[in-house]
Amino acid sequence: MRSRVFVAAIAAVALGVVAATASASPQQAQANKLTVWLQVDAQSGWPDIVAAANAQFLKDHPGWTVDVQYQNWSDHLQKFDATLAGGNSPDVIEMGNTEMTKYMAAGAFSALNKSSFENAPQWLSGLAKSGSYGGKTYGVPYYAGSRVATYRTDLFTKAGIKKLPTSLAELIADAKKIASQAKSNKGFSPVYFGGEDWYVAMAFVYDYGGAIARTHGGKWFGALDSPQAIQGLTAYKNFFLATSTASKTNDSTNPNPYDVYAQGKSGVIVGPSWYSCCVGAKYKTSTAQFVLPSHVAGKTLPGFLGGSDLAVPASGNAALGSDWIKDFTGTTSEKGLQAKGNIPNATNLLGTSINERAAARSWFVPTAKHWVDVENGNILKNMLGQILTGKLTVKQAAASASDNITSVLNGS
């Protein structure tokens, strides 16, 4: 019996080692391999566009292979750091546009020749800004998304709302009308978005002419305590308290607004336009979208232009990486991305979809290399929680957050 145990153990070991060595990549033979890191969004959302770009690249560079490795948003930066330490970074990497500045400042990427990319002169300014540093281009805009309102057409009709709101005041009035029609619906929120959803809150700040932070003289200064920003935050507080029964201390990720909507517990949800995918079978036909209005009648609320850039790490193959990016962000690719509900990277490609109308007026985070630390430190979220729960007044919360932001952005 004991010999059987022993033999079994040895067999397991041998099997394991053989199998593992058999599947370990023979690195020498893969000398002509281009490694590309894209997020899983591409794998599930537009695999055909990736395939087309690969095919084009292989046509232009026979004898090469493209290995696309899909990453998760939650830990792709930690993985990237490990490859930077180990000297085996990919040749192309997708970065969130708010993540770029820190890595550009550290010299993680190769400079690219901007003019070699199709439509470069017409790149959306918000996106292009995130990919340039010190006058050089390191990131090529890949795609973007803005924020829109997804709403229940039937509830609007029932509440007697004849036309879509053209100002915040009108939206609040409409929300109240919808609420009065839904008194028996427990847990109903006329407009649903989490109190700490800073993408929505900061839109108000920028709408009033404020900003999160400004730079001059090479230093950054938190700007949330400026009078305009405080006006914006106050307007946000009023808007939230008047229209949303969501948690004051949570953002809009858990639960997802579209899940709330699918349960019939909301009349309007605020978020990316792809929310319309998941509103549930029941409300699919009574769902439409509109652009959130500004406090100024007739204008739109600035939408956060979230998106991704493509960059070439310094230790990667700059020439071929650049070529692949050209293939992936050319006009055909971008039109394909547009068809999937994204905002393409250049103004000449813009259509009139809801997404693109929302992007007409946009805002972006401060392009500071320590911006990521502000996001990770949840400074904005905590501030919003304090304001909405009444723990601090708007002035107090804004002042403290502003100081915090100043010290974080100027950290070494």
Next chain:
Amino acid sequence: MRRTQRRAAWNAFAVGLFVVMIFPVFWMISTAFKSDDEIVSYTPTWFSLHPTVKHFRDAINAPFFWADLKNSLIVVSATVGISIALAFLAAVALAKYRFGGRKLFIVLMIGIQMLPQAGLIIPLYVVLARYHQVNALTGVIVTYMTFALPFCVWTLRGFIINIPRELEEAAMVDGNTRLGAFLKILLPLAAPGLVATSVFTFITSWNEYIFAQTLLNDQGKQTLTVWLSHFLGSSRHTDWGALMAGSTLTAIPVVVFFLLVQRRITFGLTAGAVKA
């Protein structure tokens, strides 16, 4: 009379405890069978009236499920096999021999377990990259072994320490060398302990995420825990049904493995103190 009543009461309590304890697992499995509407509904559906296997199909058809399952099996088998074999030898040395540096070695075995693993990720990655062990299953196996060995040595030492000397001496009288006596006698007696330690190592390695995620880039080379993380990796809509189905599938091999060896464990743990 009182005893049977007491026993019945304990049994009832145990059933209640079982229900409470198993609830999260039950919820995971039952969600995997619900339709999407039932999953997000405000009124919970305990047992779906129209169970669907769509989520399981989606999970199995998700890219690289079978490849990653195979990888997990390979990595864990190799880790367990090699770790147990090497640790057994070292445990014999610690338990049955006296030699200089013994205490230091023991302290090292527990000391390594005190290291915060997060701190070692990047230095380990750099070392493995140098030997082309990144993006390779052997790199992951070797990493897992490094953390499994101290635990296995530590535990096996405890099992072996109790095997009485009389048995070894009897074997030595039979003409074996001291080491030969150990292997002939200790191995069968320690077999249950070996099995117990293997199970612990199996479960820990199967469920490990951080190092597998950092070291393996090719989706075809990843382990099942990394495969599972892709359901949550997108900035878009999360398919909860598929995630729960995938989670259920991930847990199955562990349960199967445990059921196969569980009799050995209770036998092994109780036989840890073999009294001659």
Next chain:
Amino acid sequence: MSETEGVAVAAGASWPRRHRRLTAARVRRGSVPYALILPVIAAIGAILGYPLYNLVRLSFQHYGLFELIRHQGQSVGLRNFSSVLHDSIFWHTLVRTIVFTAVNVGLTMAIGTAIALLLVRLSAWARILLTSGLVLVWATPAVVAVQVWIWMTNFQNGIVNYVLTKLHLGDYSQHDWYATTFSQLGLATTLIVWGAVPFVAISVYAALAQVPKDLAEAAEIDGAKPWRVFADVTLPFLRPVLLILTSLSIIWDFGVFTQPYLLIGQGHIHPGNYLMGIYLYEEGYVKTDFGRGAAISLLMLAMVALLSIVYVRKMVALGDET
């Protein structure tokens, strides 16, 4: 990784001291133990040797993203250590983590031991049912359990809110379980203890099976209360097992990262609810200050060694002659 619990049973082998002559045979025999531990040392040394050296070296350097890319750090002496030790967040986190560890280890050991004691008193079918339940819980990967927990405690449609409201324990219909630090860490505790109990229960149960039945029965017949029987007869047999489980629980719960980090979520994590494992991750790796991260790692190692020294010494001494 690490549910690093194990079992060791008390006992001792002792070797009579005898004067030995040094012969060639004896030297060969004397080298046997070294040959036996050599593979383990070689394996661990080959993989961990350089990273450990690197970790120590990093702790004395300023090593951020910039330096990482250039593979070259700047030596700054003890600045990383002093910066951490002067950081009030470090001390608050340390205290919070010690309390958290004490609660988690206490609950895990108490509940696990209680379940083990229960298992002994059950009929066979009930025992198999409960053991199978324990195994299913144990087999659930941590990342999976976290997702289920998040799902169950969902603010809008979580089952916990629904059940609590239905049981008339109050109106929990839109209760946000992640609103306060206490609630967040409390949830993390339930998750961790839930996952750790099966192993403790099964190990202690196995150890209980070694308690000589006749001794316990004799004590009961003599009229001793169950609590006395437990304390005087059972506990001495359980001591070694409990020692090992407790010490390893301390080591693991002190540095726990995955469960609290994923459960509380990056969106809700802030210095006010840091645990040491999360502090290390945030300060070292998210902020890409690797030198500081290395210093924190070494400080954590020192802390946990201090916390568990009593238990470790007892375990190292197991099996020595008195």
